[in-house]
Amino acid sequence: MNLSEHTRKKIDEWLLRYPTDQKRSAVLQALHYVQEENKGWLTEELMDAVAEYLQLPRIAVYEVATFYSMYYLAPVGKHVINVCTNISCMLSGSTEIVEHLKKRLKISTNETTADGKFTLKEVECLAACAAAPVFQMGKKYYEHLTPEKIDKILDELEKKNGE
Amino acid sequence: MSDIEIEIDDKKYSAKPDQMVIQVADAAGIYIPRFCYHKHLRVAANCRMCLVEVEKSPKTLPACATPVTPGMKIFTKSPKAIAAQKAVMEFLLINHPLDCPICDQGGECELQDLAMGFGSSHSCYEEGKRSVKDQNLGPLIATDMTRCIQCTRCVRFGEEIAGLCELGATGRGENLEIGTYVERTMQSEMSGNIIDVCPVGALTSKPFRFTARAWELDQFPSIAPHDCVGSNIFIHTRGGEVMRVVPRENETINQTWISDRDRFSYEGLTANRVAEPHIRIDGKLKSTDWQRALEFAVLKLQNSLEKKGANELAALISPNSTLEEFYLFQKLLRQLGCDNIDHRLRQIDFSDSFFPRANFSLAELEESDGILLIGSHLQMEQPLAAVRVRKAFLKGAAIAAINPVDFRFSFSLKEKNIIAPHHLVNALAGVAKSLCEMNSKSIPEFLKNSSVSETDKKIAMCLFSKKNNFILLGALAMNHPEAALIRALADFISEMTHARVIHFTEGCNATGAYLADVIPKKGMNVSQLLADPRKIYLLFNVEAEDVANPAAFTHALSQAECVISLSTFKNELLEKYADVILPVAPFSETSGTFVNVCGEWQSFKGVAKSFDESRPGWKILRVMGNLFQADGFEYESSEEVLSSLREESRLSEESRLSCQRKLASSAFKKDTGCHLSQKTLGWHDNMLSRIGEIPAYSTDAIVRRSEPLQKIQNENGLAAARLHSHTAHELKIKEEMIITIKQNQTEIKLPVKIDDRIAKQAIYIPAGIPETNSLSELFGKVEIKI
Ligand code: SF4
Ligand code: FES
Numbered sequence: 038m039n040l041s042e043h044t045r046k047k048i049d050e051w052l053l054r055y056p057t058d059q060k061r062s063a064v065l066q067a068l069h070y071v072q073e074e075n076k077g078w079l080t081e082e083l084m085d086a087v088a089e090y091l092q093l094p095r096i097a098v099y100e101v102a103t104f105y106s107m108y109y110l111a112p113v114g115k116h117v118i119n120v121c122t123n124i125s126c127m128l129s130g131s132t133e134i135v136e137h138l139k140k141r142l143k144i145s146t147n148e149t150t151a152d153g154k155f156t157l158k159e160v161e162c163l164a165a166c167a168a169a170p171v172f173q174m175g176k177k178y179y180e181h182l183t184p185e186k187i188d189k190i191l192d193e194l195e196k197k198n199g200e
Numbered sequence: 201m202s203d204i205e206i207e208i209d210d211k212k213y214s215a216k217p218d219q220m221v222i223q224v225a226d227a228a229g230i231y232i233p234r235f236c237y238h239k240h241l242r243v244a245a246n247c248r249m250c251l252v253e254v255e256k257s258p259k260t261l262p263a264c265a266t267p268v269t270p271g272m273k274i275f276t277k278s279p280k281a282i283a284a285q286k287a288v289m290e291f292l293l294i295n296h297p298l299d300c301p302i303c304d305q306g307g308e309c310e311l312q313d314l315a316m317g318f319g320s321s322h323s324c325y326e327e328g329k330r331s332v333k334d335q336n337l338g339p340l341i342a343t344d345m346t347r348c349i350q351c352t353r354c355v356r357f358g359e360e361i362a363g364l365c366e367l368g369a370t371g372r373g374e375n376l377e378i379g380t381y382v383e384r385t386m387q388s389e390m391s392g393n394i395i396d397v398c399p400v401g402a403l404t405s406k407p408f409r410f411t412a413r414a415w416e417l418d419q420f421p422s423i424a425p426h427d428c429v430g431s432n433i434f435i436h437t438r439g440g441e442v443m444r445v446v447p448r449e450n451e452t453i454n455q456t457w458i459s460d461r462d463r464f465s466y467e468g469l470t471a472n473r474v475a476e477p478h479i480r481i482d483g484k485l486k487s488t489d490w491q492r493a494l495e496f497a498v499l500k501l502q503n504s505l506e507k508k509g510a511n512e513l514a515a516l517i518s519p520n521s522t523l524e525e526f527y528l529f530q531k532l533l534r535q536l537g538c539d540n541i542d543h544r545l546r547q548i549d550f551s552d553s554f555f556p557r558a559n560f561s562l563a564e565l566e567e568s569d570g571i572l573l574i575g576s577h578l579q580m581e582q583p584l585a586a587v588r589v590r591k592a593f594l595k596g597a598a599i600a601a602i603n604p605v606d607f608r609f610s611f612s613l614k615e616k617n618i619i620a621p622h623h624l625v626n627a628l629a630g631v632a633k634s635l636c637e638m639n640s641k642s643i644p645e646f647l648k649n650s651s652v653s654e655t656d657k658k659i660a661m662c663l664f665s666k667k668n669n670f671i672l673l674g675a676l677a678m679n680h681p682e683a684a685l686i687r688a689l690a691d692f693i694s695e696m697t698h699a700r701v702i703h704f705t706e707g708c709n710a711t712g713a714y715l716a717d718v719i720p721k722k723g724m725n726v727s728q729l730l731a732d733p734r735k736i737y738l739l740f741n742v743e744a745e746d747v748a749n750p751a752a753f754t755h756a757l758s759q760a761e762c763v764i765s766l767s768t769f770k771n772e773l774l775e776k777y778a779d780v781i782l783p784v785a786p787f788s789e790t791s792g793t794f795v796n797v798c799g800e801w802q803s804f805k806g807v808a809k810s811f812d813e814s815r816p817g818w819k820i821l822r823v824m825g826n827l828f829q830a831d832g833f834e835y836e837s838s839e840e841v842l843s844s845l846r847e848e849s850r851l852s853e854e855s856r857l858s859c860q861r862k863l864a865s866s867a868f869k870k871d872t873g874c875h876l877s878q879k880t881l882g883w884h885d886n887m888l889s890r891i892g893e894i895p896a897y898s899t900d901a902i903v904r905r906s907e908p909l910q911k912i913q914n915e916n917g918l919a920a921a922r923l924h925s926h927t928a929h930e931l932k933i934k935e936e937m938i939i940t941i942k943q944n945q946t947e948i949k950l951p952v953k954i955d956d957r958i959a960k961q962a963i964y965i966p967a968g969i970p971e972t973n974s975l976s977e978l979f980g981k982v983e984i985k986i
């Protein structure tokens with residue numbers, strides 16, 4: 038399997054930032070590009086293609102992709118909600134947040150809604166403890182969460198999507 | 201840098217400034233517990249078992265990752281250190297299954313040992329333990345990943361020593377797992393070493409698994425019998441039976457590693473053995489006792505010799521025989537008036553009276569600046585030499601290869617020239633000429649007509665004006681039809697680059713064979729002995745798979761009037777044609793000596809009980825000598841044989857040295873130009889030529905019978921004709937097509953595999969495997985029919 042022209046170009050641009058013999062440095066970004074292009078998740082073939090493109094052993098790419106929770110190794114919904122359940126957030130009520138999300142989306146964690154819109158995940162500290170409890174959706178952080186606030190966020194999203 | 205002084209447990213020691221605390225302690229014999237530290241691997245410092253107390257440090261520090269500083273005071277057994285070590289132990293055991301009774305590592309497990317010293321009978325941990333799914337790593341390595349303590353030794357071994365990253369740590373935290381992620385058979389030719397480095401029972405030997413407990417085994421030192429490196433091994437036996445093979449540390453040869461071939465070949469030791477002496481009576485091979493068999497053999501030989509004369513006797517011996525066997529073999533034959541003696545079974549060009557030099561040590565290879573590989577699949581042929589070349593590469597050496605296949609190596613090639621075998625001489629000549637130009641030396645006559653390509657120049661640059669160069673010749677050069685020219689050109693290049701030339705000979709003891717004079721002095725060589733068949737054959741562990749031309753070998757035996765074979769293993773061909781088969785013991789059941797490519801004489805003892813009636817080769821040959829009433833066959837032990845060989849070889853050392861010096865010039869005398877030689881072989885520029893490599897697990901009779909190694913080899917679909925897509929296109933053949941391959945008068949059918957690693961104008965058809973055994977030469981012109 039080959040990477041798309043588009044992805045290769047973006048990776049090449051990124052590679053310019055590193056010495057030519059340290060292509061490994063671009064693996065995080067390369068995986069992001071590839072994931073973006075593949076409806077938000079990574080297949081084994083895509084990881085292998087990244088390995089080949091960056092001249093890395095395949096396992097080196099698997100290690101990175103499995104280490105970070107922002108890479109998805111199975112299909113996900115349009116929006117992935119990553120709820121922090123680490124210590125600060127837990128003390129500030131993340132358990133309730135997760136429960137509320139489960140009820141509202143009618144799914145459990147690591148599942149995707151039937152309409153393919155939302156995936157719910159638990160993650161470790163998002164480094165926003167001061168604003169706990171927190172979740173991340175796409176590139177945005179949603180802070181000081183309450184069930185009401187979550188409903189508002191999701192309502193708005195659904196409205197937007199409906200348009 | 202000058203040494204510094206430190207104190208460990210109130211005693212003063214001197215240390216090098218770049219050492220870690222654990223290294224100084226190890227050298228001083230002070231034991232610090234550890235899991236992740238391994239002296240030949242990079243420091244990872246992730247297990248924390250080696251925590252020690254250091255004066256002025258508020259916290260305990262990992263001894264494996266703490267550099268020494270002047271005046272440092274270290275306490276390895278203070279209450280603080282012990283408390284830290286115990287805490288780490290408790291932590292490591294949290295997720296450990298504690299299944300020692302059913303674990304193969306039990307009794308030789310670092311975790312078990314340290315738990316004895318630092319563990320507690322209680323754990324504060326009450327929660328559920330994690331379990332990890334097992335990996336299927338192929339036929340050699342069994343896994344129980346729940347036992348893994350994530351020391352990453354196995355991962356680092358792959359990255360650093362094997363140069364092939366197959367295992368990794370995926371996931372993180374609680375979910376961190378060691379594995380390949382996607383199920384794959386390990387491809388590294390030295391994967392078995394991860395069994396040794398694994399401190400727990402997560403990685404164990406699949407063939408050995410559940411067959412014995414560590415404490416039931418006896419351990420004996422021995423020498424690995426498959427390549428000319430001569431790795432040091434321990435053979436573990438139970439009740440005289442070989443149970444497994446593990447590395448024995450030898451810093452100058454194999455360090456703490458061995459190849460998979462050396463480790464797992466023992467599985468072939470008892471498979472398919474000749475149990476008793478056999479003689480042919482009325483056309484039928486029947487088993488008999490030693491007395492009768494030997495008398496029969498000697499009588500038969502005597503009669504045939506009287507009738508046909510000694511020149512009709514051909515004597516071939518495996519290059520894996522012991523020095524003692526070699527010596528007695530040739531001694532007996534020479535007394536019978538026969539000089540048709542050879543061990544160079546896969547070679548065909550003997551025009552330069554080559555003799556190995558053994559003027560280097562493996563460790564020196566590590567320090568080289570430039571290395572040129574010629575016809576060498578070093579990685580598979582001599583894996584432990586490849587470990588050293590990889591080290592040189594990591595230190596910045598420029599490595600180039602002139603090979604018929606773009607082989608995978610554990611190091612990167614700076615330059616390579618992938619060419620069909622019939623272009624090899626010209627390619628080397630190009631490099632030689634280019635070096636003449638660089639050194640502003642006049643171009644010698646024999647290079648006048650050679651052309652120099654850009655690639656030749658780049659390859660020459662890898663060696664040019666470097667101090668410490670090596671030229672390595674592998675099997676594909678040594679067995680080449682123009683081997684003499686190749687060796688002469690290598691010598692010529694070496695003179696201009698101050699390189700040392702290493703000739704990697706086949707088998708484990710070819711150097712020994714040369715030392716013992718197991719080459720014809722005036723008689724016929726192996727090639728002639730098969731091309732111009734003799735009437736009498738005396739064979740010592742020679743099978744069709746061992747010779748350059750199996751078709752000729754088969755034919756030679758079929759027309760012979762007397763065939764006597766000393767064989768370890770059963771063999772159909774010999775059962776059909778031999779008049780006498782005498783069961784000879786393999787290396788594990790006899791004492792003997794192997795001389796490695798560096799010239800080291802390594803003696804070993806017989807460690808396993810002999811299989812049925814088989815006997816050590818030197819004893820059989822001695823008795824044969826007695827029966828022939830030959831002189832000087834009164835040996836009582838293999839040591840006596842060895843010392844008489846030492847005497848003799850010292851005498852002839854002088855003549856040999858002067859012969860070596862003549863080498864380089866003499867090879868050129870026959871042909872003044874490199875092109876010329878090819879005409880005599882009937883080669884032309886556009887032919888399709890065969891690359892007849894002997895796959896790593898087909899090199900000798902023992903490995904060919906090791907089931908786990910055969911399984912791995914067959915997984916890769918060896919029985920095929922491999923071609924470059926360009927060649928395939930020209931010949932209008934496609935992947936999977938079954939084609940007929942014609943070589944001289946022989947032909948076989950094989951499926952096609954397109955493989956762009958193969959040189960153009962060449963076809964890779966491995967030898968030494970049953971499917972290709974009816975073909976003739978390893979190299980030369982091949983025609984194909986669709
Ligand atoms: S498998 Fe063994 S060597 Fe590899 S990380 Fe686990 S414990 Fe260490
Ligand atoms: S614990 Fe949730 S952001 Fe740090």
Ligand code: FES
Nearest residue numbers: 245247248250264
């Ligand atoms: S041995 Fe030092 S941390 Fe593992």
